[in-house]
Amino acid sequence: MRVTEKGQVTIPKEIRDRLGIAPGSEVDFIASGSGAMLVKIGEASDPAIRDFDDWLERVRGTIDLGGMTADEFMEFLRGPRDDVDPH
Numbered sequence: 284m285r286v287t288e289k290g291q292v293t294i295p296k297e298i299r300d301r302l303g304i305a306p307g308s309e310v311d312f313i314a315s316g317s318g319a320m321l322v323k324i325g326e327a328s329d330p331a332i333r334d335f336d337d338w339l340e341r342v343r344g345t346i347d348l349g350g351m352t353a354d355e356f357m358e359f360l361r362g363p364r365d366d367v368d369p370h
Contacts, residue, residue: 294321313338 284292294304302323304310309324315335322338348356358364 284295286292294310298321299305304323311322311324313320313322313335320335320338351359
């Protein structure tokens with residue numbers, strides 16, 4: 284997507300629907316070493332997220348692997364390894 288002269292971007296509908304972003308919703312951009320992440324700002328009682336590392340700390344341990352081991356999850360993400368002899 285392109286940034287307008289005013290620095291505006293359009294959030295794709297799929298993302299807006301998934302995050303529950305509607306007209307009037309507040310969002311923020313979190314800077315990381317390799318880019319930025321859009322986050323919907325939570326309730327007023329939620330403390331502000333300062334950067335990517337702060338966000339990462341908040342979500343650490345929240346993923347449900349559905350019983351997969353770490354190795355199974357890595358293969359799910361990356362595909363099977365082709366640099367190791369399977370025998």
